[in-house]
Amino acid sequence: MPPVPSFTLARTGDKIPAIAFGSGTKHQIKKKGDPNTKDSIDQSLVDVLTFALTKGGFTHLDTAEVYTTRVEIGQAIKDSKIPRDKLWVTDKWNQGWGERRSESPSGPYESLTKGLKLLGLDYVDLFLIHAPFFDGKGSDVTVEEAWKQMEQLVDEGKARNIGVSNFDEPILKKILAVSKYKPQVNQIEHHAYLQNQSPGIVDFCKKNEILVEAFSPLTPIVPAKVKEGPLDPILAELSSKYGVNSGLILLRWVYQNGILPITTSTNKERLVETVKVWDFELEPADVEKITTASKDFHFRGFFKDYFEKDK
Ligand SMILES: NC(=O)C1=CN([C@@H]2O[C@H](COP(=O)(O)OP(=O)(O)OC[C@H]3O[C@@H](n4cnc5c(N)ncnc54)[C@H](OP(=O)(O)O)[C@@H]3O)[C@@H](O)[C@H]2O)C=CC1
Ligand SMILES: O=C1Nc2ccccc2C1=O
Numbered sequence: 001m002p003p004v005p006s007f008t009l010a011r012t013g014d015k016i017p018a019i020a021f022g023s024g025t026k027h028q029i030k031k032k033g034d035p036n037t038k039d040s041i042d043q044s045l046v047d048v049l050t051f052a053l054t055k056g057g058f059t060h061l062d063t064a065e066v067y068t069t070r071v072e073i074g075q076a077i078k079d080s081k082i083p084r085d086k087l088w089v090t091d092k093w094n095q096g097w098g099e100r101r102s103e104s105p106s107g108p109y110e111s112l113t114k115g116l117k118l119l120g121l122d123y124v125d126l127f128l129i130h131a132p133f134f135d136g137k138g139s140d141v142t143v144e145e146a147w148k149q150m151e152q153l154v155d156e157g158k159a160r161n162i163g164v165s166n167f168d169e170p171i172l173k174k175i176l177a178v179s180k181y182k183p184q185v186n187q188i189e190h191h192a193y194l195q196n197q198s199p200g201i202v203d204f205c206k207k208n209e210i211l212v213e214a215f216s217p218l219t220p221i222v223p224a225k226v227k228e229g230p231l232d233p234i235l236a237e238l239s240s241k242y243g244v245n246s247g248l249i250l251l252r253w254v255y256q257n258g259i260l261p262i263t264t265s266t267n268k269e270r271l272v273e274t275v276k277v278w279d280f281e282l283e284p285a286d287v288e289k290i291t292t293a294s295k296d297f298h299f300r301g302f303f304k305d306y307f308e309k310d311k
Helices: 025-031 043-054 070-080 108-118 143-155 169-178 202-206 232-242 246-256 268-278 284-294
Strands: 006-008 014-018 020-022 060-062 089-091 128-131 161-167 187-190 211-215 261-262
Touching: 014 187, 020 043, 020 128, 020 284, 043 060, 043 268, 060 211, 070 089, 070 108, 089 108, 089 161, 089 246, 108 143, 128 143, 143 161, 143 169, 169 202, 187 202, 202 211, 232 246, 232 284, 246 261, 246 268, 246 284
Parallel strands: 020 060, 020 261, 060 089, 089 128, 128 161, 161 187, 187 211, 211 261
Antiparallel strands: 006 014
16 A cells, blocks of 8 residues: 555654544444444444455544444454554544533543554544533533643653544634644544634634544535535536546545545445545646535534534
8 A cells, every 4th residue: 555645743743644444433323223232342443444444445443432443443453464663643632522421521531542442552643622512510620720731641651642633713712722732633523615613713623723634524425414516517527527426525635625534434345445635636726626616505413512503
């Protein structure tokens, strides 16, 4: 497999592989919904993850406490026989939201201590606070206290890099005001139909040397989410122009905007195709064409109550 391009993280200079394979979304729904796997190991997920590593060319895996898929990630890494230092593992602390209390209410330190055992690893490459909900119900810490624990995890070598997910500018500023180590990453929902996730967040992150990761990058072509949209004819045209499927056009659009896409699949044909994302480059005019055609069409799949409470 040719090497995967990377982004360089500002504080540590670490090179993070420029595309990730997610073990949340459909995988967590399937695992939690099946009484046979709910409290043990989902072998079908281990197989998909191992396939993604060995045949799909992925070197970056994304998991989270709330997905319950840390154990499958750990097993797939072992099964792949790929050396640990050739892989990138991202994990997240679930701080609790809505009626759901965190599984680690004392904070990220507790979460990653449990996580490393489940993963069978000594460290993760990146550890994130999953979401910006600190109302005192989900966990017992403030965001500032949580960040101190994140920094302790760095000092103890348990997390090489730390960051956040689904954070908007006001709460990011709370961390920036107290941090010894700034967040290196903000993982947010970002795709052609959600270019302005919360006002100015992408620009704010770029200005503060925080890498943006885009979850759900394929939303415009997932019919269960968007039946039809303004990009449909453009994706058809660009697929034929570049000779790749429309998912690759969308992943490339994210990447060429300096953002790291996190995708997933259980479809082996689609999975082996993904590596072709590095074999072509969209002309700048085509990147712009996608941006312009889709920016006024809106779809948000996650955390509507928080981000769109005034709408
Ligand atoms: N931090 C956070 O709060 C969140 C993080 N995430 C992370 O991001 C990861 C990826 O998120 P996700 O939304 O799944 O990402 P994607 O946008 O990549 O969507 C993947 C889904 O799209 C489907 N798909 C791909 N191509 C097509 C097509 N041509 N037609 C129909 N369906 C298609 C796949 O199905 P198939 O299997 O059939 O290929 C798969 O179910 C998660 O697993 C998780 O790790 C996700 C949500 C929130
Ligand atoms: O993968 C995910 N699926 C989700 C569903 C609801 C909230 C967060 C997430 C994820 O991070």
